[in-house]
Amino acid sequence: MANTPRSRVNLLSKAISGTHSSTGGSTLLGYIGIDTIIEQMRKKTMKTGFDFNIMVVGHSGLGKSTLVNTLFKSQVSRRSAGWARDEKIPKTVEIKSVSHVIEEGGVKMKLTLVDTPGFGDQINNDNCWEPISKFINEQYEKFLKEEVNITRKKRIPDTRVHCCLYFISPTGHSLRQLDIEFMKRLSHSVNIIPIIAKADTMTTEERQEFKQRVRKELEMSGIEFYPQKEFDDDMEDKSDNDKIREAMPFAVVGSDKEYQVNGKRVLGRKTAWGVVEVENPNHCEFAQLRDFLIRSHLQDLKEVTHNIHYETYRAKRLNENGGLHPISSSDTQESNL
Amino acid sequence: LAQSYKHWNDQGQFTNPETPGYVGFANLPNQVHRKSVKKGFEFTLMVVGESGLGKSTLINSLFLTDLYPERVIPGAAEKIERTVQIEASTVEIEERGVKLRLTVVDTPGYGDAINSQDCFSTIISYIDDQFERYLHDESGLNRRHIVDNRVHCCFYFISPLGHGLKPLDVQFMKAIHNKVNVVPVIAKADTLTLRERERLKRRILDEIDEHGIKIYHLPDAESDEDEDFKEQTRILKASIPFAVVGSNQQIEAKGKKVRGRLYPWGVVEVENPEHNDFLKLRTMLITHMQDLQEVTQDLHYENFRSDRLKRGGRLKGPEPEEMDKDMILQEKEAELRRMQEMIAKMQAQMQKQGDGEGEGQHV
Numbered sequence: 001m002a003n004t005p006r007s008r009v010n011l012l013s014k015a016i017s018g019t020h021s022s023t024g025g026s027t028l029l030g031y032i033g034i035d036t037i038i039e040q041m042r043k044k045t046m047k048t049g050f051d052f053n054i055m056v057v058g059h060s061g062l063g064k065s066t067l068v069n070t071l072f073k074s075q076v077s078r079r080s081a082g083w084a085r086d087e088k089i090p091k092t093v094e095i096k097s098v099s100h101v102i103e104e105g106g107v108k109m110k111l112t113l114v115d116t117p118g119f120g121d122q123i124n125n126d127n128c129w130e131p132i133s134k135f136i137n138e139q140y141e142k143f144l145k146e147e148v149n150i151t152r153k154k155r156i157p158d159t160r161v162h163c164c165l166y167f168i169s170p171t172g173h174s175l176r177q178l179d180i181e182f183m184k185r186l187s188h189s190v191n192i193i194p195i196i197a198k199a200d201t202m203t204t205e206e207r208q209e210f211k212q213r214v215r216k217e218l219e220m221s222g223i224e225f226y227p228q229k230e231f232d233d234d235m236e237d238k239s240d241n242d243k244i245r246e247a248m249p250f251a252v253v254g255s256d257k258e259y260q261v262n263g264k265r266v267l268g269r270k271t272a273w274g275v276v277e278v279e280n281p282n283h284c285e286f287a288q289l290r291d292f293l294i295r296s297h298l299q300d301l302k303e304v305t306h307n308i309h310y311e312t313y314r315a316k317r318l319n320e321n322g323g324l325h326p327i328s329s330s331d332t333q334e335s336n337l
Numbered sequence: 338l339a340q341s342y343k344h345w346n347d348q349g350q351f352t353n354p355e356t357p358g359y360v361g362f363a364n365l366p367n368q369v370h371r372k373s374v375k376k377g378f379e380f381t382l383m384v385v386g387e388s389g390l391g392k393s394t395l396i397n398s399l400f401l402t403d404l405y406p407e408r409v410i411p412g413a414a415e416k417i418e419r420t421v422q423i424e425a426s427t428v429e430i431e432e433r434g435v436k437l438r439l440t441v442v443d444t445p446g447y448g449d450a451i452n453s454q455d456c457f458s459t460i461i462s463y464i465d466d467q468f469e470r471y472l473h474d475e476s477g478l479n480r481r482h483i484v485d486n487r488v489h490c491c492f493y494f495i496s497p498l499g500h501g502l503k504p505l506d507v508q509f510m511k512a513i514h515n516k517v518n519v520v521p522v523i524a525k526a527d528t529l530t531l532r533e534r535e536r537l538k539r540r541i542l543d544e545i546d547e548h549g550i551k552i553y554h555l556p557d558a559e560s561d562e563d564e565d566f567k568e569q570t571r572i573l574k575a576s577i578p579f580a581v582v583g584s585n586q587q588i589e590a591k592g593k594k595v596r597g598r599l600y601p602w603g604v605v606e607v608e609n610p611e612h613n614d615f616l617k618l619r620t621m622l623i624t625h626m627q628d629l630q631e632v633t634q635d636l637h638y639e640n641f642r643s644d645r646l647k648r649g650g651r652l653k654g655p656e657p658e659e660m661d662k663d664m665i666l667q668e669k670e671a672e673l674r675r676m677q678e679m680i681a682k683m684q685a686q687m688q689k690q691g692d693g694e695g696e697g698q699h700v
Contacts, residue, residue, distance in 0.1 A: 171389020274603025
C-alpha cells in the first residue's frame with residue numbers, strides 16, 4: 001500500500017474517528033479524547049492561517065485576472081477588464097507576484113497570485129516558458145536553502161507555486177503547439193490545471209467536442225495534469241479524482257459584475273441576447289472548477305507540491321552537490337536552474 | 338445629323354420622348370452594364386487569421402454556400418510540421434442573371450507556429466505572383482482573355498480575446514497594406530459585450546493609426562446620391578472594424594427560423610444588426626466590390642507595376658524562376674559578346690584609318 005504522506009494522514013484520521021479500527025491497534029476501554037486532536041489542528045490552522053500560491057499562464061486577453069478575482073471573490077488582481085490606455089504587451093515574459101490576505105469564517109489565507117504577462121504574445125514565442133520554469137525552480141531553491149540551514153526559521157515562508165492554471169484559448173479546433181510544449185515541460189515540476197478560457201465563445205456542443213479533442217491531445221502527448229493518476233492512493237481518491245479528470249479541462253467564464261436574473265443577483269456577463277451566468281452549471285463549469293480547486297483540493301495541491309514536486313527537485317539538487325550541507329549563497333548563484 | 342433633326346421637327350411629333358439634340362450616348366452605362374452582366378464578374382477575396390477564428394464559417398455565411406465541403410481540422414501534433422499554405426477555392430454564384438466568379442484564398446497555418454516569424458512571406462509571394470502574372474499577360478500579344486486573379490480584398494481576422502492588435506497583426510498588415518485592400522474584421526464577436534466591443538474597436542483604430550497601417554477606406558457617398566445611401570455609407574464607415582459572427586445553422590427564435598448560434602443563455606442572430614455587424618460587412622463587400630477592384634487596379638497594381646518595371650528584368654510568365662534566371666544570364670552574356678565584337682571591329686577600323694592616314698590612301 002502506498003505510504004505517501006497523503007495516505008498517512010488519511011489513516012490517522014480514520015483511526016481517530018472513534019471507531020475501534022482494525023489497523024492492528026488495541027481496543028480502547030473508554031473515551032480518552034484523542035479525537036480532539038482534529039479540533040486542535042483546526043484551531044492552530046485558524047490562528048496561523050495558511051499560504052496559497054497560484055500561478056496563471058496564458059496569452060494576453062484570456063481573462064486570467066478576471067477569473068482569479070471571480071474565484072476568490074475579491075480584487076486580487078488589479079489588472080481586470082478595464083484595460084489601462086497605455087498597457088502594452090511586454091517584450092519578454094515577466095513574472096509579477098501580488099499577495100493579499102483574505103479571510104473567511106475565521107480562517108486567514110495569504111493568497112499570492114503569480115502573473116506571467118507576455119507569455120505567448122510575441123511573434124516568436126520560442127522558449128517563452130523558460131522564465132516561468134526558472135521562477136518555479138527558484139522558489140524550490142529558496143525553500144531548500146531555508147530547510148538545509150543549521151538554524152531554521154519556525155515557519156519557512158512558502159513561496160512555491162502550488163498550482164498553475166493554464167489557460168487554453170477557446171478556438172474550438174484543438175490545442176496550439178505552444179500549449180503542448182509548455183504543459184509537457186512543466187507538468188513534472190508543478191501542478192498544472194488546464195482550463196478552457198472564455199467558454200462563452202462556444203455553444204454547448206462545440207464545448208463538448210473541443211474538450212474531447214483537447215483531452216485526447218493531452219493524453220497523446222503524455223501530459224499529466226493535476227490530479228495526476230500516479231499520486232492517487234486509495235480507491236476512494238481514485239474514484240473521486242477519476243470523475244474530476246473526466247470532466248477536465250473545465251470550460252469557464254469569469255466576471256466581477258453582478259446582474260439581476262430572475263430576481264437574484266448573479267455574477268455574469270450581459271450581452272444583447274442574454275446574461276451568461278458564471279455560477280450556473282448549465283452555462284459554464286466555473287462552479288465545478290471553484291469547488292475542485294478551493295473547496296476540496298486546496299490542501300492536496302499544497303501537499304503534492306511539497307511531498308512530490310519539491311522532493312523531486314530536492315533530490316536532484318542534493319545529488320548534484322553530493323550531500324547535505326548548508327548551501328551558501330555563492331553556490332546557489334552558480335547552480336544551473 | 339442636322340437633316341435628321343430637321344426631319345423630327347417637321348413632323349411635329351415624335352414617338353420617343355427625346356428632346357431635340359439628344360444624341361443617345363447617355364445610354365452607354367446601360368450598354369456597359371449589359372456587357373458586364375453577360376461577361377460576369379470576377380472577384381478574389383483573401384482571408385487571413387489564426388486557426389479557430391471562424392473564417393471558414395464566416396465565408397460560408399457571407400456567400401450562403403459551402404466552400405469547404407471536405408474539410409478536416411488538423412490536431413496540434415499535425416500542425417507542427419506545416420508551414421503556411423495557400424488554398425484557393427473558386428465558386429460560381431449566380432443571382433438574378435448576374436454571374437459572380439468568386440475565388441476565396443485561404444491561408445491555413447498562419448500564426449499557428451510557436452515561432453511565427455516567417456509565416457507571411459508565402460502570402461506576400463502569392464499576392465506578388467498574381468500581380469506579376471497579370472503584368473505579363475497585359476504586356477503580351479494576345480490580350481483577349483486575361484484572367485484577373487489578383488487579390489482584390491483581404492479580410493484580416495482579429496481575435497476578440499485580446500486587448501487590441503497583436504504584434505503579429507501589426508507586422509502583417511504593414512507588410513501587405515501597399516499591396517492589397519485590407520479590411521480588418523473582429524471575429525467571433527459574440528464573445529464580447531457591447532461595451533467591450535466598442536472599446537476594442539476604438540483600441541484597434543487607435544493602434545492602426547499609431548502604426549501607420551493603411552486599411553481600405555470606403556469612398557464617401559457622392560453628393561448626388563440619395564439620403565438613404567449617404568446615411569448607409571456613414572453608418573458603415575463608423576462601424577469599422579466590423580465585429581462579426583458567422584453561422585451555418587438555423588435556429589428557432591421568437592417563432593421564426595434564423596441563422597444563429599444557440600447558447601444556454603440566448604440566441605445570437607447572425608443577421609440582427611443589434612447583435613453584430615455581419616450585415617454591414619456583407620453590404621460593404623457587395624456594394625463596394627466594384628470599388629475594391631478599381632483600387633486594386635489603379636493603386637496597388639500600378640504601384641507594383643511601376644516598381645517592377647523600374648527594377649527591370651524580363652517579365653515573368655508562368656515559367657519556373659530558375660530557368661528564367663539562366664535565360665537572363667545567357668542573354669546578358671550574348672549581349673556582352675556582341676558588344677565586345679563591336680568594340681573590336683571599331684578598334685580595328687580606327688586602326689586601319691590611322692594607318693591609312695599615315696601612309697596615304699589605300700585602294
